[in-house]
């Protein structure tokens with residue numbers, strides 16, 4: 451099913467007649483010579499300024515220039531189908547004043563260090579990029595409402611390890627469960643993630659100073675199911691109510707998809723937090739099987755002892771020798787992932 455994506459930058463939203471008009475004006479003045487004939491030569495973009503994309507909403511790209519100015523831009527036609535996502539560094543020309551009602555043009559997209567994609571439609575395996583160039587991925591789950599799922603964390607970890615992104619795991623809503631030392635997180639303690647630096651458990655009033663430290667000078671994307679409290683945590687971190695917060699359905703424990711597009715907010719001197727809309731799952735079908743094992747460093751030694759070409763789901767598989775409870779959960783995770791691709 452072809453669904454219109456929220457980052458679809460080819461079109462202009464139905465409610466943005468003015469933007470549409472402005473773009474037409476710009477084309478007339480920007481890409482035509484004074485005589486009115488279209489210039490054949492490639493336009494000179496050597497004076498383009500670099501901007502960091504903080505959000506993309508129905509074709510309108512909000513960017514932060516190096517001087518701190520925030521401006522709105524549209525994707526230039528010559529970029530064709532090339533997408534622009536939050537975290538991109540784009541080259542900008544045109545009106546860079548940032549004055550209300552002005553619109554610059556994004557004419558180039560910097561090479562991406564990494565990208566994060568999410569599966570929109572599980573069946574069709576349709577993936578879309580949500581952010582680029584991140585240093586850290588905060589994988590967020592709630593202790594309950596919605597219930598945490600290992601499958602989600604496992605997949606997110608696979609993506610993080612594959613893309614060279616440092617994973618953090620944040621559990622929220624521990625005020626809603628009796629035992630905050632949730633068993634749920636234990637299997638991830640052997641991954642090499644550092645407690646208090648990469649693994650956090652919070653309620654609404656927890657001290658966030660250690661997390662603040664981890665986030666400073668880094669670009670960190672917050673991901674998790676709708677309703678886990680991504681936007682609530684972002685608000686607490688920046689000390690304002692900038693992000694809208696939704697409620698959770700009491701019966702299903704599900705969130706209401708309150709945030710609808712990825713949004714980057716400055717944190718500390720040079721850091722960025724990127725709040726994203728709730729995702730149902732992460733696509734990992736584009737990741738090669740041998741890279742999936744990278745997300746299971748604690749099983750590596752065992753896997754190395756497996757027979758050649760082991761499917762890791764057969765009698766001779768060395769993983770069958772594992773008996774420690776935490777590792778067993780991870781073995782199940784790995785087998786589930788291998789079976790799903």
Ligand SMILES: Nc1nc2c(ncn2[C@@H]2O[C@H](COP(=O)(O)OP(=O)(O)OP(=O)(O)O)[C@@H](O)[C@H]2O)c(=O)[nH]1
Pocket residue numbers: 622623624625626652653654655674675676677678679680681682683694695696697698705706707708709710726727728729
């Ligand atoms: N009890 C409790 N509730 C929390 C906590 N953190 C967030 N909430 C509540 O969880 C609900 C959902 O929070 P949001 O911040 O909107 O969740 P989100 O992850 O941004 O959701 P989407 O934008 O839909 O993806 C709100 O009612 C919050 O008040 C927490 O630590 N404890």
Ligand SMILES: [Mg+2]
Pocket residue numbers: 680681682694695708709725726727728
């Ligand atoms: Mg939100």
Ligand SMILES: [Zn+2]
Pocket residue numbers: 753756757760761762763766767768769
């Ligand atoms: Zn095996």
